[in-house]
Amino acid sequence: MTPASAVTPSDDRCPVCHAPTPAETQLWTLRSHHRTSEGEVEYCVGGCGCLVILVNGEMIKSLSVDRR
Numbered sequence: 001m002t003p004a005s006a007v008t009p010s011d012d013r014c015p016v017c018h019a020p021t022p023a024e025t026q027l028w029t030l031r032s033h034h035r036t037s038e039g040e041v042e043y044c045v046g047g048c049g050c051l052v053i054l055v056n057g058e059m060i061k062s063l064s065v066d067r068r
């Protein structure tokens with residue numbers, strides 16, 4: 001088991017807003033994580049600013065960020 005410090009979608013497009021992500025911003029940054037009775041919950045922010053919430057490594061919620 002690797003620590004869930006890096007969520008790296010194999011695709012080079014954001015799974016949330018489908019914006020092509022430049023290589024240097026491709027990595028998803030783990031903002032925070034905590035354990036709940038449901039399992040491990042993680043919040044990751046993509047290079048495009050989207051937020052995804054994962055439980056036990058599965059994306060359960062995604063929020064695209066309105067960038068102006």
Ligand SMILES: [Zn+2]
Pocket residue numbers: 014015016017018019046048049050064
């Ligand atoms: Zn996005």
